[in-house]
Amino acid sequence: MSGRVVREPRSLLVTGGAGFVGSAFVRYLLGQADFRGTLVNLDLLTYAGNLENVAAVADDPRYKFVRGDIADGELVGRLVREHEVDTIVHFAAESHVDRSIVAPSAFIETNVVGTFRLLEVARAAKSVHFHHVSTDEVFGSLGPTGAFREDTPYRPNSPYSASKAASDHLVRAYAHTYALPITLSNCSNNYGPYQFPEKLIPLMIMNLVEDKPLPIYGDGLNVRDWLYVDDHAEAVWRIVRSGRAGETYNVGGEGERTNLEIVRLLIDCVAAETGKARSALESLVTFVRDRPGHDRRYAIDFSKIQQELAWSPRRDLASGLRETVRFYLDHRGWLERVRTGAYRDWLRENYEQR
Ligand code: NAD
Ligand code: DAU
Numbered sequence: 001m002s003g004r005v006v007r008e009p010r011s012l013l014v015t016g017g018a019g020f021v022g023s024a025f026v027r028y029l030l031g032q033a034d035f036r037g038t039l040v041n042l043d044l045l046t047y048a049g050n051l052e053n054v055a056a057v058a059d060d061p062r063y064k065f066v067r068g069d070i071a072d073g074e075l076v077g078r079l080v081r082e083h084e085v086d087t088i089v090h091f092a093a094e095s096h097v098d099r100s101i102v103a104p105s106a107f108i109e110t111n112v113v114g115t116f117r118l119l120e121v122a123r124a125a126k127s128v129h130f131h132h133v134s135t136d137e138v139f140g141s142l143g144p145t146g147a148f149r150e151d152t153p154y155r156p157n158s159p160y161s162a163s164k165a166a167s168d169h170l171v172r173a174y175a176h177t178y179a180l181p182i183t184l185s186n187c188s189n190n191y192g193p194y195q196f197p198e199k200l201i202p203l204m205i206m207n208l209v210e211d212k213p214l215p216i217y218g219d220g221l222n223v224r225d226w227l228y229v230d231d232h233a234e235a236v237w238r239i240v241r242s243g244r245a246g247e248t249y250n251v252g253g254e255g256e257r258t259n260l261e262i263v264r265l266l267i268d269c270v271a272a273e274t275g276k277a278r279s280a281l282e283s284l285v286t287f288v289r290d291r292p293g294h295d296r297r298y299a300i301d302f303s304k305i306q307q308e309l310a311w312s313p314r315r316d317l318a319s320g321l322r323e324t325v326r327f328y329l330d331h332r333g334w335l336e337r338v339r340t341g342a343y344r345d346w347l348r349e350n351y352e353q354r
Helices: 020-030 051-057 073-082 097-102 107-123 159-178 201-210 229-242 259-274 276-283 304-310 317-330 332-340 343-352
Strands: 012-013 039-041 063-067 086-092 129-135 183-187 190-191 213-219 222-227 248-251 255-256 287-288
Touching: 012 073, 012 213, 020 039, 020 190, 020 229, 020 259, 039 073, 039 190, 051 107, 051 304, 063 248, 073 107, 086 097, 086 107, 086 229, 086 259, 097 107, 097 159, 097 317, 107 159, 107 222, 129 159, 129 229, 183 229, 190 229, 190 317, 201 259, 201 317, 201 332, 222 229, 222 259, 229 304, 248 304, 255 259, 259 276, 259 317, 317 332
Parallel strands: 012 039, 012 086, 039 063, 086 129, 129 183, 183 248, 190 222, 213 287
Antiparallel strands: 222 255
16 A cells, blocks of 8 residues: 555444445444544335344444435434534445346436435535545446456446446546535445345345256356445555545456356355255356346456555455355344345344334
């Protein structure tokens, strides 16, 4: 790293901190003994938000949870003033590509309008640093070679990625026009604990455990670059503290695999952990109709964050997947509550009645 610490945030507003990546960031930051600031977690608790994901930090005196919509400018403005927020780290989003194909409206509302409202609050507050968490999907789809760089032209292909691209453009525009201090990160596919089981890896683990078909879209040869979610959390914190204002950083996992390779690795892990026969698990592989407009390949050139901020992924894919499989095996109750919606009862009992 350059050695210089540019920012020392004292009061963070984290949006979407009850979701998969946001909750990993909240747990990561509050796990840093030398973090002496405070963190307000603003989350609407949509189907993807779950306070169980942040139960470990619920009683930390540095932490406060607020249920609310990022598009509620009045609420966000009040939180920024009351907590003297100096840094917004913005994870909240509608995040699932398949849902965006079926019902794009919420993606525009939250990802575009919601981000716009947050930016307006940050602009009015004057001295707030805004970190925007985005995705590699804004760059579109790659052929068999090459990797996305920070200067790769945007070419989003799904309503999800188009909505994230729109939000990225707004963030850039606010930096350019209003001199809002911003940083931006575009990350590849995350995996790890507490991911909603609509996404490839937790869905496949759940189905393997329950001996259900493993639905592989198309020919299964689409490539994604997989990053362990805690590594993403660390990258975001490093950018927030030491990233150059106005800059974008690509974050990737050096974990390029076809979907079929990922499923086979998961089969190996589940077979090893449960004693189930590998051949029986392999027979669950089922090729299904492809996702419309399915991007073929993503790959990330993350040399900028590596060189400027000395960040690289810590976890290799094999050990990360093993740990992830163990997590879901050890948290069958979590999986069940999320799948059936029963986690909302947990929410009522543990949060809303307080
Ligand atoms: P997620 O769907 O698991 O969580 C999203 C969270 O945002 C949930 O807690 C939800 O309740 C909250 N939320 C949704 N709408 C809201 C609103 N209007 N107001 C307040 N809160 C709201 O998503 P994720 O996978 O954790 O992704 C988080 C961010 O990281 C997103 O911006 C996504 O684009 C980005 N990202 C994700 C990945 C990945 O692989 N998961 C990779 C790169 C970037
Ligand atoms: O690249 C970063 C993006 O990764 C994030 O911005 C998104 O929020 C996140 O959801 C993820 O998007 P993907 O569409 O790549 O993830 P998903 O887990 O939905 O799918 C991964 C791959 O697996 C993709 O090629 C589609 C395929 N797939 C997915 C599901 C759910 C299947 O073959 N079968 C499935 O059932």
